[in-house]
Amino acid sequence: MGHEETGLLTNASHCVLGSDDRSVEEHGVEELVQKTQPSCDFCKYKLNTAEDTFGRVESEHSFTAANTFKLDSWHTLILLKKHHPLNWTYVEYRDLMSTAQKWLDKAYQQNSRYKYPMFVWDLLPHAGASQVHPHVHGFLDADRYQGAVENWRVGADEYNEDFPTQNYFSDFVSVHMSLGLAVQYGDAVAIASILPKKDNEVIVLSQRPSEDFFKLQYFVYRAFIEDMKKLCFSSGFALPSLDEAAGEGKIPAYVRAITRGAVEEIRSDISSLELFTSQNANTDPYKVIKFIRESIKKRS
Secondary structure, eight states: OOOSSOSOOTTTTSOSSOSSSOOHHHHHHHHHHHHHGGGOTGGGHHHHSBOBTTBOOBOSSEEEEEOSSOSSSEEEEEEESOOOSSOOOHHHHHHHHHHHHHHHHHHHHHOTTEEEEEEEEEESGGGTOSSSSOEEEEEEEESSOOHHHHHHHHHHHHHHHHSTTSOHHHHHHHHHHHTTOEEEETTEEEEEOSSOSSTTOEEEEESSOOHHHHHHHHHHHHIIIIISOOOOEEEEEEOOOSOTTOOSSOOOEEEEEEEOOOTTOOSOSOOHIIIIIOOOOOOOHHHHHHHHHHHHHHHO
16 A cells, blocks of 8 residues: 655654744744743653653653553553654654553553553643643553543444444545545545544544554644644544454554644633534534645655
């Protein structure tokens, strides 16, 4: 399966935001960075963060820190060593994801009953991030996935029971492909959802967490930040069960990402409408997929 765009990430080692073309939004981020960095616990992680029972996973660009208020037995933070929430390259992002996978493997080796991996990431305070320093929450659960991930898995299982010769996720991709709302990159595909959970939702799927899968995630995030100027976003990841022999819990690797409004916006982008009635998004998926296609061409 060939890439829609070929070539290496030639600009992967360069900074992603220039100093002369920053928007008002980006200047607001610079103020946040300068204000929060001196007192940031994550910048002094060796002194001010805890380790998991098997120790800390650390690499050139990223590290883990055990979460103080755990949602389950295995709940950690995976963080970039860089405090700036926007200026990270593909090399740094891939390193972050590699550290996350190493943490999953170590936790699974400690107790193989915990085998269902998930991650969530909010970038910048307006998106719900408690700290400006970029950090991803990682979970490994026993018995089932959590919340919306488990609901989607169960829904896919029920679909497959009704249509035993078909696969829900394959059909989901096919529908978006037929509408011109999907773009393929190697063994991964990005979809601008026709039923978004919130504004500009993009879903990246692959059978496994491959290099193409992580590259396509990066292209989506850079499209949000650099091209669409949507600096605040939230995303949720789910990966297949770490027990490859297990018959239950089969899902592809996927990431769902939405934009969350302006950095300095006082008004919230989530209201009682979304919380208690129905999903509400006011964006055009055809414009979203155009940005993703352009991001792949620009950054491949």
